[in-house]
Amino acid sequence: MVSSYTHPRYAAAVPPELSDGSVRRVPVVIVGGGPVGLAAAGEFARLGRETVLLDEDDTVSTGSRAICWAKRSLEVFDRIGVADRMVDKGVVWKLGRLFHRDREVYNFDLLPEDGHKMPAFINLQQYYVEDYLVDAVTALGKTDMRWKNRAINLEVLRDGAARLTVVTPHGQYAIEAEVVLAADGVRSPIRTSLGLDFEGKVFEDRFLIADVRMKADFPSERWFWFEPPFHSGQSVLLHKQPDDVYRIDFQLGWDADPEHEKKPEVVIPRLKQMLGEGVAFDLEWVSVYTFTCRRMARFRHGPVFFVGDSAHVVSPFGARGGNGGIQDIDDLCWKVDRVLKGETPAALLDTYDDERIPAADENILNSTRSTDFMTPKSQASADFREAALEMAADLPFARRIVNSGRLSMPHTYRVTPLNTSDDEVWAGGPAPGAPALDAPVLAKSAPWLLNHLGHRLVALHFTEHASAVEPFAIDGVETVVVARQGQASRATTLIDPDGTVFRRYAAHDGTVYLIRPDQHVAARFGTASMAAVERARDRALGLVHDQQPRRAAGA
Amino acid sequence: MADLITEPNLADVDGFYERLIAAHAGLDDDASRQLNAKLILLLANHIGDNAILDTALKLARRARDGSD
Numbered sequence: 001m002v003s004s005y006t007h008p009r010y011a012a013a014v015p016p017e018l019s020d021g022s023v024r025r026v027p028v029v030i031v032g033g034g035p036v037g038l039a040a041a042g043e044f045a046r047l048g049r050e051t052v053l054l055d056e057d058d059t060v061s062t063g064s065r066a067i068c069w070a071k072r073s074l075e076v077f078d079r080i081g082v083a084d085r086m087v088d089k090g091v092v093w094k095l096g097r098l099f100h101r102d103r104e105v106y107n108f109d110l111l112p113e114d115g116h117k118m119p120a121f122i123n124l125q126q127y128y129v130e131d132y133l134v135d136a137v138t139a140l141g142k143t144d145m146r147w148k149n150r151a152i153n154l155e156v157l158r159d160g161a162a163r164l165t166v167v168t169p170h171g172q173y174a175i176e177a178e179v180v181l182a183a184d185g186v187r188s189p190i191r192t193s194l195g196l197d198f199e200g201k202v203f204e205d206r207f208l209i210a211d212v213r214m215k216a217d218f219p220s221e222r223w224f225w226f227e228p229p230f231h232s233g234q235s236v237l238l239h240k241q242p243d244d245v246y247r248i249d250f251q252l253g254w255d256a257d258p259e260h261e262k263k264p265e266v267v268i269p270r271l272k273q274m275l276g277e278g279v280a281f282d283l284e285w286v287s288v289y290t291f292t293c294r295r296m297a298r299f300r301h302g303p304v305f306f307v308g309d310s311a312h313v314v315s316p317f318g319a320r321g322g323n324g325g326i327q328d329i330d331d332l333c334w335k336v337d338r339v340l341k342g343e344t345p346a347a348l349l350d351t352y353d354d355e356r357i358p359a360a361d362e363n364i365l366n367s368t369r370s371t372d373f374m375t376p377k378s379q380a381s382a383d384f385r386e387a388a389l390e391m392a393a394d395l396p397f398a399r400r401i402v403n404s405g406r407l408s409m410p411h412t413y414r415v416t417p418l419n420t421s422d423d424e425v426w427a428g429g430p431a432p433g434a435p436a437l438d439a440p441v442l443a444k445s446a447p448w449l450l451n452h453l454g455h456r457l458v459a460l461h462f463t464e465h466a467s468a469v470e471p472f473a474i475d476g477v478e479t480v481v482v483a484r485q486g487q488a489s490r491a492t493t494l495i496d497p498d499g500t501v502f503r504r505y506a507a508h509d510g511t512v513y514l515i516r517p518d519q520h521v522a523a524r525f526g527t528a529s530m531a532a533v534e535r536a537r538d539r540a541l542g543l544v545h546d547q548q549p550r551r552a553a554g555a
Numbered sequence: 556m557a558d559l560i561t562e563p564n565l566a567d568v569d570g571f572y573e574r575l576i577a578a579h580a581g582l583d584d585d586a587s588r589q590l591n592a593k594l595i596l597l598l599a600n601h602i603g604d605n606a607i608l609d610t611a612l613k614l615a616r617r618a619r620d621g622s623d
């Protein structure tokens with residue numbers, strides 16, 4: 001195997017606990033320096049919060065592993081400050097092409113709409129994502145990065161904090177934390193030490209992943225084959241990555257022997273059948289995986305929050321693993337920060353389960369359905385698949401039935417105590433619980449709406465003319481004005497000259513959206529009063545729990 | 556092509572497909588074919604328009620190269 005990438009080695013310092021023998025208590029420990037753990041460290045740093053990050057290794061991921069990063073993840077990465085670098089390096093794609101046997105059946109465009117800062121998807125090897133996140137987190141200077149620190153045990157103390165046992169090359173030590181983020185992967189030692197496990201299905205199918213380095217002229221698209229001539233009766237996926245690396249997934253079937261299938265002398269002939277004898281390539285990484293769609297019953301256990309693969313796993317068609325994990329920390333970090341600051345009751349932390357369990361279930365449902373389509377379990381299922389694929393070339397309805405993976409979309413938190421329900425009918429726009437939509441703006445700083453949201457509560461106040469509005473002055477909420485006309489004379493005034501923001505938010509003069517620190521909509525008002533926004537603020541922060549609008553006392 | 560809808564027309568098509576496949580769970584091939592036959596008759600009766608049904612018959616019969 002050859003690699004186009006040189007792994008950095010990060011310095012593993014002697015932890016202070018080992019030099020002075022003390023047991024420290026810190027607010028937040030993150031276990032695991034994968035994309036999810038590192039993104040959490042970056043998000044906390046952007047919120048101004050120091051964390052300790054423990055990683056068992058001293059470098060980034062071996063093998064490219066997660067490669068597809070969805071628009072919503074890129075928007076979170078942009079809040080942390082690494083998205084530009086990722087997009088620059090990554091392969092931007094939005095077209096999927098689907099083949100059945102020897103013919104192309106149809107293709108689909110994932111982001112038919114312009115005017116978003118981030119593309120629908122990029123492909124970028126996990127090691128680059130981690131590498132860039134380490135650089136960003138280091139530059140932010142808020143994270144105590146402890147490489148070669150392996151957390152082997154966690155116990156919950158009587159006062160509700162967690163005590164971790166950590167093994168390093170220099171010896172073993174203990175550290176205590178108010179909150180632990182377990183981002184320690186699918187085989188999570190933290191989960192095991194708490195005696196917890198996954199629930200759900202393991203599918204009887206196996207896939208081979210091969211990352212291949214070659215000079216080829218495949219376009220920047222997702223290509224999926226059902227029953228191609230070069231891999232009889234099975235499915236194959238092809239994706240382009242940077243550095244002339246291609247990801248190819250071969251369905252193998254349940255009977256396949258993983259150890260045998262991984263051998264280069266078995267993999268190389270498979271690839272030659274697909275690519276043709278004349279194509280020179282190098283194997284960069286090979287792995288065999290089994291489909292699973294499982295999650296923990298709950299993601300919060302006292303001071304411990306499971307994020308990413310430690311909490312839930314899906315089959316990879318749909319890019320819902322890595323992206324789901326990024327959305328976990330998007331949801332969690334601001335809540336942890338607020339509660340640790342003492343600004344809101346600890347009950348806000350329970351809404352992590354309220355919001356991310358339905359999100360995980362949505363990912364598992366979509367992933368399960370894709371898996372079932374790819375691996376029919378009955379003759380009837382195989383017949384319907386064949387029928388849909390045959391008709392898909394000519395009949396548009398059949399294209400919607402064909403399922404080669406439903407690609408990761410951000411979850412809308414429809415049922416959460418933090419939402420304030422609409423009190424009128426809306427003609428469009430993001431509903432409470434949905435992520436805010438991006439759009440181009442004229443501003444003193446960044447020319448994209450989403451860059452003006454996040455990390456704090458924002459009241460997005462729509463008005464015809466920038467000078468015609470007196471922005472709401474609400475404690476704990478920053479008002480950002482969106483005006484059709486006028487000058488962006490203040491940092492918090494955005495101009496929407498072609499009306500894209502108004503249109504995407506179904507807004508008119510006087511509309512207000514209350515946007516959470518994770519850029520999800522908490523509430524919206526066609527015509528807002530300050531009192532209504534204040535009540536929505538209290539609900540979004542978990543200060544009140546009623547779902548019915550109520551009068552503010554004394555207002 | 557009369558008025559047979561061939562554009563996507565079914566909300567949550569993935570959910571329907573899942574239930575369709577689940578309806579066949581545990582059936583042998585004969586029972587499975589019978590289920591499909593009943594399903595077609597039920598839906599044809601519900602559609603109740605011979606022009607539409609004739610178009611559907613023609614499209615379903617059409618070979619994959621597009622010829623009739």
